[in-house]
Amino acid sequence: MVHWSNMADVKGTTKKAHFIGICGVGMSATAALMRERGYDITGSATSCYPPVRDYLEKHNLLTFEDHKRSNVPQDAEVVVAGASAALDRTQNEEVDEAHVRGIPVKTFPEVLDEITRDKENIVIAGSYGKTTCAALIAWMLYHRGKDPGYFIGALVPQLPAHGHLGANAVFVVEGDEYPTSGIDDRSKFLLFSTHDVLLTSADHDHVNKFQSHEDYLKPFRKLLARIPKDGILVACSDNHHVRALTKDFEGTYVPYGTDMSFHPLWSAKDIDFANTTSFTLTRRGEDIVNIETRLLGMHNVLNIMGAAAIVLEKKLLTPEEVASAIREFNGITRRLDSKTDKSTIKVYEGFGSSREKAMAAIAAMHAHFPKHRLVVVFEPHAFSWRNKNKLAWYDDAFLEADVVYVYHPPEIGIQNHEQATHEEIVKRLSESGVNTIPITSEKEGLEKLKQTLQKTDIVLLLTSGNLGGMVQSLPQLAETLFPKQP
Numbered sequence: 001m002v003h004w005s006n007m008a009d010v011k012g013t014t015k016k017a018h019f020i021g022i023c024g025v026g027m028s029a030t031a032a033l034m035r036e037r038g039y040d041i042t043g044s045a046t047s048c049y050p051p052v053r054d055y056l057e058k059h060n061l062l063t064f065e066d067h068k069r070s071n072v073p074q075d076a077e078v079v080v081a082g083a084s085a086a087l088d089r090t091q092n093e094e095v096d097e098a099h100v101r102g103i104p105v106k107t108f109p110e111v112l113d114e115i116t117r118d119k120e121n122i123v124i125a126g127s128y129g130k131t132t133c134a135a136l137i138a139w140m141l142y143h144r145g146k147d148p149g150y151f152i153g154a155l156v157p158q159l160p161a162h163g164h165l166g167a168n169a170v171f172v173v174e175g176d177e178y179p180t181s182g183i184d185d186r187s188k189f190l191l192f193s194t195h196d197v198l199l200t201s202a203d204h205d206h207v208n209k210f211q212s213h214e215d216y217l218k219p220f221r222k223l224l225a226r227i228p229k230d231g232i233l234v235a236c237s238d239n240h241h242v243r244a245l246t247k248d249f250e251g252t253y254v255p256y257g258t259d260m261s262f263h264p265l266w267s268a269k270d271i272d273f274a275n276t277t278s279f280t281l282t283r284r285g286e287d288i289v290n291i292e293t294r295l296l297g298m299h300n301v302l303n304i305m306g307a308a309a310i311v312l313e314k315k316l317l318t319p320e321e322v323a324s325a326i327r328e329f330n331g332i333t334r335r336l337d338s339k340t341d342k343s344t345i346k347v348y349e350g351f352g353s354s355r356e357k358a359m360a361a362i363a364a365m366h367a368h369f370p371k372h373r374l375v376v377v378f379e380p381h382a383f384s385w386r387n388k389n390k391l392a393w394y395d396d397a398f399l400e401a402d403v404v405y406v407y408h409p410p411e412i413g414i415q416n417h418e419q420a421t422h423e424e425i426v427k428r429l430s431e432s433g434v435n436t437i438p439i440t441s442e443k444e445g446l447e448k449l450k451q452t453l454q455k456t457d458i459v460l461l462l463t464s465g466n467l468g469g470m471v472q473s474l475p476q477l478a479e480t481l482f483p484k485q486p
Contacts, residue, residue, distance in 0.1 A: 016073045019043035019108075020094050021082030023052050025153050026176070026188075029163030030080065030108040033115050033151065036165045044071045044094065049466045051155050051333045055162075069097040079105045083181050083188075107181045109188040112151060112173070117193050119149060119171035122310060125189055125223060126200030126236075127177075128357045129303050132295075133198055134174040135159075135332045136307035141170065143325035144317055148172055154351075155333040170316065177219050179209055187219035194226040198234045198310050200303070202241035205354050207390055208383040208417040213241075220245055227251055234310045236302060237262040254313050256305045258298075266309040268301055273367040277301065281308055281319070288312075289319035292327050296336050296348075297364025336361060339475040344455045344482045346372075347475045352462030353382040355393040362400050365458050372458045374400065377445065377474065379407040380425055381465035386410075388420045394428040401460075403435040403452070405445060407467050442468040446477055455482040 017034050019027050022043025031041045044067050048056070072079060072094050079098040098105050124134040131154045138150035142159060149166030151173045156162055175189030175197075202220055210216035224245060227233055233249055235242050238257035246253060256266035268291075271279040278292045279301055291304060304326060311317045317325075331337050339347040346369070350361030358378070365374050376398060380386045385393065386409040398404050406429060408422040420428075422438060430436040439445035445468070453459075459478065461471055 015039045016076045017041055017078050017080060018072050018076045018094070018098075019080045019082070020067065020092065021045055023048035023056070024082045025052055025155070025162065026151075027080070027082045027108050028052055028055065029151050029153070029161070030111055030115075032161040032163035033165060034080075034111065037115065039077075040073075042071065042073055042076075044068070050472065055155055067092060067094050069093045072097045072101075072103070076103050078111070079103050080108050080111055081105055081181065082108065083178065107184065109180050109191040113191045113193065115165070116149065116151075116171045116173060119193070120169045120195045121171050121173050121193050122196045122198065122314075123173055123175040123189055123192060123194050123223065124198045124200070125175040125177065125220065126198075126242075127203045127205045128354060128360070129200035129236075129299065129306070130174050130176075130198075131351075132300065132303045132332060132335055133200060133307045134172055136303060136326070136329065137198075137311060138164075138172045139329050140307065140311055140317060140322055140325040141168070141172070143328065144321050146170075146316070152332075154335065157333065158330055170314075175223070177216070178206055187223075189223055190219055190226075194223065195228060195231045196233070196310065196314065197223060197227055197231070198306050199224070199242055199245070200236050200306060201239045201356065202245055203239070203354070203356050205384055207387050208413070217241070217245065224249055232310070232313055234306055234313065236306060237264045238302065254309055256309045257302070266305050268305055271298070271301055273297075275368070277368075281305065281322075283312075289323045291323055293329065295329070295331055296368050297360060298367065299360035299364065300336075336364060339461070339471070340479055342484055343475070343478040344484055345453060345457050345459055345478040347459045347461065347478055349461040349463075349471060351464055352378060352385075353464035354384060355390075355397045358397050358462050361460060361462060362398065365460055366400050369458045372456055373402045373454060375449075375453070375457050375459045376401040376404045377407070377449070377459065377461050377467060377470060378404055379463035379465050379467045380409040380420075381463050383413065383417055386417075386419050386425070388418045388424070391420055391424065391428045394425065395432050398429060398434045399432060401434060403437065404429060405437045405439050405448065407445065407463070407470070408438070408440045410465065442470050442473060445470055446473060449474065450477060450481065453478065453481060 017039045023045040124130045134152045135156045141148040147167040149171035152162040153174045177187045179185045204213040232252040234254040237255035255264045257264040268279040281288045334351045352358045426438045
């Protein structure tokens with residue numbers, strides 16, 4: 001059980017909320033928001049991995065990995081259950097205990113809706129890019145002293161938390177299309193009050209929940225229909241699925257992208273990839289401001305364009321304020337963040353939960369380090385990567401990698417979809433012509449890498465899991481094998 005220190009509300013009383021599955025990034029962000037509202041927070045989880053575990057430890061939280069009736073405080077006002085938590089009281093002691101005592105059980109999107117209902121919500125949605133865009137918008141406003149509210153599905157080291165109430169009317173919320181819970185099929189973002197939407201992409205994902213692409217697009221259509229007349233839709237016109245979704249939109253539509261054949265309002269020119277990224281942000285072909293950023297890759301140029309477009313169209317910041325904030329933004333955890341500066345080997349971690357995310361991360365490595373060997377250590381953790389119907393993803397996703405180490409897929413949730421075996425995944429990737437090496441454990445992976453790593457390699461860790469601990473141990477191995485000289 002994790003426990004945040006008491007914070008009394010304005011009346012001097014202490015309210016209590018218990019979180020089942022608090023180690024999820026969405027749950028921990030919602031817990032941070034509840035704490036700001038005056039709640040004493042407790043929580044439980046069957047497992048807790050970095051970076052959220054590190055975040056909880058940093059805030060001096062006590063962590064027990066279990067689910068027990070005794071975890072639920074006697075005077076809890078609400079129990080909040082994560083999307084993966086079993087809400088059937090026969091399967092979860094804590095849920096049953098809440099029902100026995102008459103404590104309301106809610107999902108975190110329901111709680112988040114209650115918190116943000118009176119705010120001017122900017123909902124950031126898409127199959128990829130939404131976390132970075134949400135973090136960028138929140139950071140830009142925070143950097144300029146605007147005190148925005150925000151909810152971000154990842155840790156942002158430069159922000160005090162990844163969930164914050166804020167004093168501003170604007171609330172930046174990362175909107176997830178994944179179902180709210182095992183008994184509520186509504187996409188999470190459909191529970192929120194919506195004023196504006198930034199739509200980054202709409203490629204088929206989460207095949208365990210959306211069997212066809214059309215099924216996947218349905219909640220996005222509903223989201224766009226929720227935008228009020230005084231709201232705006234900022235969307236990436238480079239993505240043909242986004243173009244299909246927005247073609248009949250009748251409100252204020254602001255396209256951004258680099259493909260000028262689709263007439264984006266916001267675009268970029270003079271893009272340069274080196275140790276950092278730079279480009280000129282344009283509006284209707286007119287130069288607006290020069291952007292310099294530590295974020296890597298073409299996908300982050302698009303993310304910055306989208307985030308800048310919405311704050312500038314809403315006149316929340318000036319172009320100069322946008323450029324200043326982006327220049328000082330260090331990025332977010334697990335989105336191409338550097339894992340060590342103590343080795344000649346550069347190690348980065350990307351959030352590889354889909355084909356598009358993996359390809360974008362690999363392309364970024366090639367753009368910035370074109371003369372280096374690229375070693376990818378990949379875990380098919382997300383359902384789509386380990387689904388037999390998506391094996392075609394492996395035909396082209398890793399073609400730019402020099403070698404790919406493939407960690408064995410997890411078995412959790414295999415009853416919910418048609419799971420491919422480790423052998424099938426390795427075989428399909430090998431048939432694409434990529435040098436593919438299977439690994440079944442952290443120890444085996446480190447031993448194989450120890451024999452093959454070269455001192456100028458670029459290593460890209462791609463997973464939405466933890467690679468059996470290699471996210472932490474592989475950078476340490478690089479520092480031991482090839483330490484950077486002072």
